[in-house]
Amino acid sequence: MTKLSVNINKIATLRNARGGNTPDILEAARKIQGFGAHGITIHPRPDERHIRYQDARDLKEVVHTEYNIEGNPNRKFMDLVLEVKPTQVTLVPDAVNAITSNAGWDTIRHKDFLKEVIAEFKKNHIRTSIFVDPVDKMVEGAKETGTDRIELYTEDYATGYHKGTKEDAIRPYVAASKIANQLELGINAGHDLSLDNIAYFSQHIEGLLEVSIGHALISESLYMGLENVVQMYLYKLK
Template structure:
């Protein structure tokens, strides 16, 4: 079964809109795990507009499933991750002022940089994943960085799913299949939702984990958090 990691950035966004500690990102992480989530994902950014550095350290002792920290590997980010030692770090090439992640790595262009960063994390016993567009030709270069996994950037799939789901997923299947040849694990995330997740999970080979935040937290406003997590787990189940 593909694991469900819940990105709780939106909980932090709501808290920061009013200041204070409500809603609590730490309580959300605890509850999500109780409700069945198999991981907690956060994406701290330099301006701390949602997840703060304090949140990162506060969450560490509370995440007993899998802690996944995403981010652009600036030196301050690298040092924080090495200190916290989550189970997984996902490297994302987003600009500091990006509203959300919007592209995968050019692993050919940034091969040397990525290899050095990944070596630091792997030496500390932290599993690594690199954010990748659905491009089978890029997998070879990702493998050369010595990453453990790739995370497929799924915005284009989600955007085109309702129009032509077979075409929307085609490059993702090809990219994941290529990853298998290089013995890379496959994660996925960005705009996956209750509507489009099952088809994706059923068709992507070796899909180990999905990271879902915006849609899941939004759907929880109507369905409740526990019901929403269970609905996502049902989409991921293999019968």
């Protein structure tokens, strides 16, 4: 079964909008795990507009499933990850002012940089994953960096699915996953996956190990309840 990791950034955004500690992200992480999710994902950014660096430290004592920290590997981020030592670090090439992640790594252009960063994390026994677009050369380049896994950036799939062209939208992801499997790279996926499109994606991507879902899952929970929505994702991922 593909594992479900829930990104709790949006819960932190709601907390920060009012100040104080409501909603409590530590309690949210406990509840989400209790509802059956296989992991918790956070993506701290330099301005700490949602998840704060201290949140990352505090969550270490709460997350007993898989703990995934995403981010652009600047020195401050790397130091945080090396301090917390999560299960997995996912490297994302997002700009400082980006609202959300919007592209995968150019694994050819940035190969030497990624190799150096990944080697440091792996030396500290932290599983690594890097964000990539479903492009054959980028997946092949990822193998050269030494990463354990790739995370397929799924915005284009989600857009195509919404437009009614799901067969065309899934095609490059199927091709990328075949290459990843041949290269013995683990496969994760994330970005704009939702209850509407997750089943079709997971059914067509062989070897899909994990999906990381935040914005859609938290938004859907406003209508249907967090426990119910987590259970619905788990059902669709079977």
